[in-house]
Amino acid sequence: MEDVTVTITGGTGSFGCTMVERLLTQNVRAVHVLSRDETKQDAMRRRFADPRLKLFLGDVRDLTSVQDAVAGADYVFHAAALKQVPSCEFFPHQAVQTNIIGSSNVIHASAAADVRSVVCLSTDKAVYPVNVMGMSKALMEKVAQAFARNYPRSSTVVSMTRYGNVMYSRGSVIPLFVDQLRRGEPLTVTEPRMTRFLMSLQESVELVEHAFLHAEPGDLFVRKGPACTVETLARAVAKLLGYGEPEIRVLGTRHGEKLHETLLRREEMATSIDEGHYYRVPLDARSLEYELYFDRGEHRSVEVCDYSSDTTEQLDLDQTLDLLRTIPEIASQASQVPS
Numbered sequence: 001m002e003d004v005t006v007t008i009t010g011g012t013g014s015f016g017c018t019m020v021e022r023l024l025t026q027n028v029r030a031v032h033v034l035s036r037d038e039t040k041q042d043a044m045r046r047r048f049a050d051p052r053l054k055l056f057l058g059d060v061r062d063l064t065s066v067q068d069a070v071a072g073a074d075y076v077f078h079a080a081a082l083k084q085v086p087s088c089e090f091f092p093h094q095a096v097q098t099n100i101i102g103s104s105n106v107i108h109a110s111a112a113a114d115v116r117s118v119v120c121l122s123t124d125k126a127v128y129p130v131n132v133m134g135m136s137k138a139l140m141e142k143v144a145q146a147f148a149r150n151y152p153r154s155s156t157v158v159s160m161t162r163y164g165n166v167m168y169s170r171g172s173v174i175p176l177f178v179d180q181l182r183r184g185e186p187l188t189v190t191e192p193r194m195t196r197f198l199m200s201l202q203e204s205v206e207l208v209e210h211a212f213l214h215a216e217p218g219d220l221f222v223r224k225g226p227a228c229t230v231e232t233l234a235r236a237v238a239k240l241l242g243y244g245e246p247e248i249r250v251l252g253t254r255h256g257e258k259l260h261e262t263l264l265r266r267e268e269m270a271t272s273i274d275e276g277h278y279y280r281v282p283l284d285a286r287s288l289e290y291e292l293y294f295d296r297g298e299h300r301s302v303e304v305c306d307y308s309s310d311t312t313e314q315l316d317l318d319q320t321l322d323l324l325r326t327i328p329e330i331a332s333q334a335s336q337v338p339s
């Protein structure tokens with residue numbers, strides 16, 4: 001990261017802030033943050049107080065603001081997205097604008113600016129998508145892959161990462177459980193058997209770093225990780241914070257939710273490369289010839305399973321407790337609990 005400029009779209013979110021902090025501790029030339037929220041930008045400016053941090057007010061939907069933010073960048077991390085399942089469900093056109101067209105703007109503006117590498121952040125909800133958020137992220141992936149396929153001579157490497165649930169991210173279930181415990185309310189569990197991959201914010205940042213260090217055009221990366229049921233998660237949070245056995249109120253599966261999430265589907269698993277903590281799925285680089293899609297089959301994919309939150313390593317209560325202890329926000333609260 002010596003003397004490079006990095007642009008982060010959606011850079012005032014949880015991922016962006018963690019990434020900015022990490023980059024500013026290195027010898028980067030500049031970090032460009034593109035985001036819509038001037039209040040969060042102001043908070044970020046005060047927090048880091050570093051002249052290398054340049055804040056760009058704008059929107060990925062607006063090509064000019066993207067062009068300004070990627071000018072002079074060596075790397076682009078594309079984290080800007082509409083991520084909430086219900087809001088995308090109610091306003092699909094907005095998800096199309098930000099997650100698909102906005103992503104296309106970021107990729108094409110970066111290529112025009114000779115950026116070396118663009119990493120687009122996606123989610124497990126893009127696999128077998130059942131809601132607009134997942135569907136629009138799946139199309140973002142297709143846009144990124146199409147760029148790699150259609151511009152083989154481009155000097156810009158476009159790759160993708162898919163995340164599972166990031167523990168303690170804003171608006172997610174763990175901070176909700178913490179609030180409910182503090183207020184003396186029962187923990188609302190949607191479906192006790194529902195499973196989710198668990199990932200720390202730190203690991204999500206490392207996944208993006210792995211992608212830009214190792215990506216070939218069109219590669220998709222996921223981090224291997226464990227999962228647990230939401231019931232186990234609820235019990236673990238309560239135990240860690242000294243609340244013992246919590247009262248649980250079962251809500252039922254919410255609209256647009258899946259019982260289990262999939263990080264890689266079997267066809268992707270069949271072509272994936274095991275890179276230790278990560279799987280890398282190379283681009284299906286067939287050219288735009290219809291015969292290649294219709295007349296040639298793939299035999300390996302029936303032999304393997306999806307990489308899903310119910311087929312990966314399942315954590316029990318004690319293992320979930322140990323994992324939660326590694327999350328700084330929870331560890332600091334747990335340390336105040338008398339033993």
Ligand SMILES: O=c1ccn([C@@H]2O[C@H](COP(=O)(O)OP(=O)(O)O[C@H]3O[C@H](CO)[C@H](O)[C@H](O)[C@H]3O)[C@@H](O)[C@H]2O)c(=O)[nH]1
Binds near residue numbers: 083125
């Ligand atoms: O009151 C609640 C709320 C949620 N859950 C459950 O807890 C799990 C996690 O829920 P979150 O709301 O924390 O996360 P989601 O899986 O709904 O989605 C989140 O993780 C995704 C990745 O899979 C995306 O990053 C998305 O933006 C982000 O909201 C789910 O099984 C959900 O059903 C409960 O049991 N009770």
